[in-house]
Amino acid sequence: QRAIEVGNNDGAAAIDNVEIDANGEMKSLSSSSEVYADFGLKAVNAQLHKIHKLVEQKVGSYDRYEEVFRELSGAGGTAITYEQLEEWGDVAEMKDVLNEGEVYSLWQRAIGSKSAVMNLPQFVKFNDLLDNLVMAKVDFKALTKRLGKPEIPYYRLYKWPALSEDMSEKDFFALWKKALGEDVVKGVMNYKQFLVFYDIAEKWLERDINDVVEEEQERRGNYWVKSGNNKEDTDDSNDDDEEDDDGGYDLQNDGRPSYYIADEDLPDDIRSGLESDEVDIRNEAEWRRKLDPEMWEQFSYWEIHAYFGCEKAFDSPRPLWTDQQWKDIRDFYHEFIDEDMNDGDGPYKKVRSYQFSEDEVDFSQSFIPFQSGEKGRGLQAARDIKAGELVFKATNNTIVFNYGHTWRKMLFAVYERFADPGLTCDLHVWSWVQDLYDGGPMKVVMDLDSGSLLNEGRDEPGSAWEPPNVQCGKPDAIRCDMDYYAFRDIKEGDELLIDYREFAFLDAWPAMGL
Numbered sequence: 094q095r096a097i098e099v100g101n102n103d104g105a106a107a108i109d110n111v112e113i114d115a116n117g118e119m120k121s122l123s124s125s126s127e128v129y130a131d132f133g134l135k136a137v138n139a140q141l142h143k144i145h146k147l148v149e150q151k152v153g154s155y156d157r158y159e160e161v162f163r164e165l166s167g168a169g170g171t172a173i174t175y176e177q178l179e180e181w182g183d184v185a186e187m188k189d190v191l192n193e194g195e196v197y198s199l200w201q202r203a204i205g206s207k208s209a210v211m212n213l214p215q216f217v218k219f220n221d222l223l224d225n226l227v228m229a230k231v232d233f234k235a236l237t238k239r240l241g242k243p244e245i246p247y248y249r250l251y252k253w254p255a256l257s258e259d260m261s262e263k264d265f266f267a268l269w270k271k272a273l274g275e276d277v278v279k280g281v282m283n284y285k286q287f288l289v290f291y292d293i294a295e296k297w298l299e300r301d302i303n304d305v306v307e308e309e310q311e312r313r314g315n316y317w318v319k320s321g322n323n324k325e326d327t328d329d330s331n332d333d334d335e336e337d338d339d340g341g342y343d344l345q346n347d348g349r350p351s352y353y354i355a356d357e358d359l360p361d362d363i364r365s366g367l368e369s370d371e372v373d374i375r376n377e378a379e380w381r382r383k384l385d386p387e388m389w390e391q392f393s394y395w396e397i398h399a400y401f402g403c404e405k406a407f408d409s410p411r412p413l414w415t416d417q418q419w420k421d422i423r424d425f426y427h428e429f430i431d432e433d434m435n436d437g438d439g440p441y442k443k444v445r446s447y448q449f450s451e452d453e454v455d456f457s458q459s460f461i462p463f464q465s466g467e468k469g470r471g472l473q474a475a476r477d478i479k480a481g482e483l484v485f486k487a488t489n490n491t492i493v494f495n496y497g498h499t500w501r502k503m504l505f506a507v508y509e510r511f512a513d514p515g516l517t518c519d520l521h522v523w524s525w526v527q528d529l530y531d532g533g534p535m536k537v538v539m540d541l542d543s544g545s546l547l548n549e550g551r552d553e554p555g556s557a558w559e560p561p562n563v564q565c566g567k568p569d570a571i572r573c574d575m576d577y578y579a580f581r582d583i584k585e586g587d588e589l590l591i592d593y594r595e596f597a598f599l600d601a602w603p604a605m606g607l
Contacts, residue, residue, distance in 0.1 A: 158213075158216060158217050158220055159213060159217075161181070161216075162213050162216045165177050165178070165181060171212060171213075172210035172211060172212050173210065173211050173216065174209060174210055174211075175197070175200055175209070175211075178196075178200065178211065178216075178219070179196065183223075184196060184223075191226070191230075195226065199219055199222045199223055199226065200219065202218075202222055203215045203216070203218045203219035203222060225291065225292075226288070228291075229287060229288055229291040232253075232255065232287075232291075233245070233284055233287050236249060236250065236253065236287075243283065243284055244281035244282060244283055244603075245281060245282045245287060246280065246281055246603030246604060246606060246607075247269060247280050247281070247282075247535065247601075247603060247604030247605065247606070248496075248497055248603075248604065248605055248606025248607075249603075249606060250265075250269070250282065250290075251265050251269075251606075252606070255298055255299055256294070256297050256298065256299070257297045257298070257299055259297075260297045262534055263534075264297070265297075266533075266534050268290055268293055268294050268297075269282070269290070271289075271293060272286045272287070272289040272290035272293065273286050274286075279600065279601075280526075280535070280598065280600060280601035280602070280603045280604030280605075281603050281604075352383055352384070352385035352388070353382060353383055354382040354383075359382065362402060362405075363378050363381050363382055363402075364378075365378075366378025366381070366402065366405055367379065367382075369405070371404075371408060373404045374404050374405050374408060376404075377398075377399045377402065377403075377404040377405065378402075378405075380396075380399040381399050381400060381402065384396060384399065384400050386400075389501075389505055390498070390501070390502075392501065393602070393603075393607050394602035394607040395602075397501065397504060397521060397607075398518070398521060398522075401504075401508065401514040401517050401518050401521065402514055402518070403514075403518035403521060403522065406514060406515040406518040407469070407518065407522075410464060410469065411469060411470060411515060411519065413462045413463075413464070413470055414462075414519075414543070418516075419541065419542055419543070421511075422507070422516075422520075422541055423490065423541045425506075425507065425510060425511075426492060426503070426541060429502075429503055429506050430445070430446050430503075433445060433446075433499060433502065433503075444495060445494065445495055445496055445499040446492060446493060446494045446495065446496075446499050446500075446503075447492075447493055447495075448489045448490075448491065448492060448493075449487040449488070449489075449491035449492070449493050449538075449575060450487055450488060450489060450491065451489055452486070452487075452488045452489060453488060453489055454485070454486065454488050456484075456485045456543075456544070457475065458475060458476065459474070459475055459476065459478065459484060459485065460472040460473060460474055460475050460484070460485070460543075460589055461473060461475045461543075462543045462546050463588075465548060465588055468548045468588075469548075470546045471546055471547070471548045471588050471589070472543065472544075472546050472547050472548070472588065472589045473586055473587060473588050473589065474583045474584065474585050474586060474587050474588075474589060475585065476585050477582070477583070477584055477585050478579045478582070478583040479579065479582055480579050480580060480581045480582050481567070481578060481579065481580075482578065482579050483576065483577070483578055484563050484577050484578060484579055484583075484589065485544055485577050486575060486576045486577065487540075487575035487576070488542070490540055490541045490542040490544070491538065491539075491540050491541075491544075491575065492538065492539050492540075492541055493529070493536050493537070493538055494536060494537040494538070494539075494605075495534075495536060496605070496606070497537055497602070497605030497606040497607040498606060500524065500537040500539075500605070500607075501607065503520075504517055504520060504521060507520060519545075520539060523539055523540065523545035524537055524538065524539040525537070525538055525539075525593070525596075525597035525598075525599075526538070526597060526598045526601040526602055526604065526605055527596050527597050527598055527601075528598075529575075535598065535601055535604045535605055536605075537605055537607075547563070547577075547589055547590075547591055548588065548589075548590055549561075549590065549591065549592065549593045550562070550590030550591065550592060551592050552592070559588075559590055560590070561580075561590045561591050561592050562579060562580065562581055562583050562587065562589065562590055563577050563578065563579055563580065563583075563589050563590060563591040564577070564578055564579075564580040564591065564592075564595060565577055565591065565595040565596045566578070566595075573595060573596045575596075577591065
């Protein structure tokens with residue numbers, strides 16, 4: 094299939110079929126050049142090698158488990174009980190590691206009934222399930238290391254090297270969505286959801302229990318893993334220290350070396366932050382001294398916020414941008430994205446960012462920027478606007494980033510070009526995460542015009558929030574679609590406010606690897 098796809102897409106003579114015998118040798122092909130046939134054969138041979146390796150493993154494990162089963166069931170025995178299974182060394186030694194009820198759950202899945210005993214094929218199935226559970230536990234631990242809580246962000250899992258390179262983002266998102274269910278908007282995956290993902294992603298997972306065993310033994314010396322029918326008792330009192338020293342799977346936020354700026358080496362801006370009367374600015378400055386600039390490509394959303402000193406930048410009123418500043422930043426975006434598209438590093442080889450539409454619209458007759466007191470900058474109506482009237486919409490100034498890393502790169506590129514942390518912080522807080530269609534992948538979005546100044550309001554009587562007067566989409570619309578309408582009459586001079594939750598996933602930055 095891959096040979097046919099490549100041949101047809103290349104514009105050469107179309108390939109209808111390639112016939113390959115059981116040994117992987119080409120017997121015939123309808124029409125194509127030899128190179129495509131050879132490409133197909135290599136792909137088939139690679140798969141045959143995997144199948145051969147799998148067969149060897151299955152046969153070997155079956156023989157091994159058959160011997161253990163005979164020992165557990167006794168001479169001439171054909172079944173074992175749950176109690177006998179619990180006493181088996183491999184299971185007994187992992188009781189402290191496995192969660193409560195997990196062994197019994199695997200027992201039930203293996204026997205597939207309410208039977209009180211397990212036969213040999215079911216015992217083999219039980220061990221396959223147990224191997225899978227062990228691999229999932231090891232992988233979950235590695236994927237969540239140094240994240241502060243046991244949850245895997247979306248893009249961290251998407252970049253996981255154990256997933257096949259043939260897996261598209263569409264395939265991944267379908268599995269992610271199925272594993273998380275109603276929690277998909279959270280942008281992170283917990284342990285139970287990861288177990289579901291591990292099961293349904295089986296065909297995309299290039300994992301083997303022996304590989305996991307070797308990885309864990311290499312990464313942490315002696316650690317709990319299931320290998321064969323026994324496990325040596327060894328001193329693992331230094332495991333935590335060893336884990337801190339290794340690089341895990343070399344994923345985002347993983348394996349960063351310790352970094353700290355000594356008092357005598359502190360830059361003036363961080364020093365002044367540490368001496369601030371504002372606790373948020375002091376905390377930010379303390380965080381900044383621990384952020385290694387060399388590791389910027391791994392910074393999360395809030396680490397970027399701290400690195401550029403955004404709390405300090407917003408402690409005093411920020412100025413309104415001039416028309417020239419908006420033009421300069423739009424010109425820079427096009428320069429940046431053209432250069433970035435020619436950069437082949439990393440997994441970001443498709444379209445990385447684009448303008449949402451080609452529409453050029455002047456909204457200066459509808460709203461103007463102004464200083465809105467404690468809320469900072471905002472937008473106020475330049476005229477009376479009737480309920481149901483279009484206030485503004487996404488235009489060619491609305492920028493969409495397919496990858497969180499591309500957005501991260503642009504912020505650092507902006508700082509490098511303009512040397513203004515306040516300007517960089519503006520772009521940082523004016524960005525948000527949303528899907529552009531139901532069930533679609535998350536994107537980072539920002540407006541490179543004054544539409545970014547639209548402040549938030551919420552219809553929560555009794556709270557400090559002001560009620561919104563703008564809504565995303567028409568009143569009868571199923572979803573937003575990046576058009577914004579007045580849902581009540583707005584007087585000239587009124588501030589425009591919208592509930593961000595109508596279109597943005599406020600806690601979904603981890604889903605973008607941020």
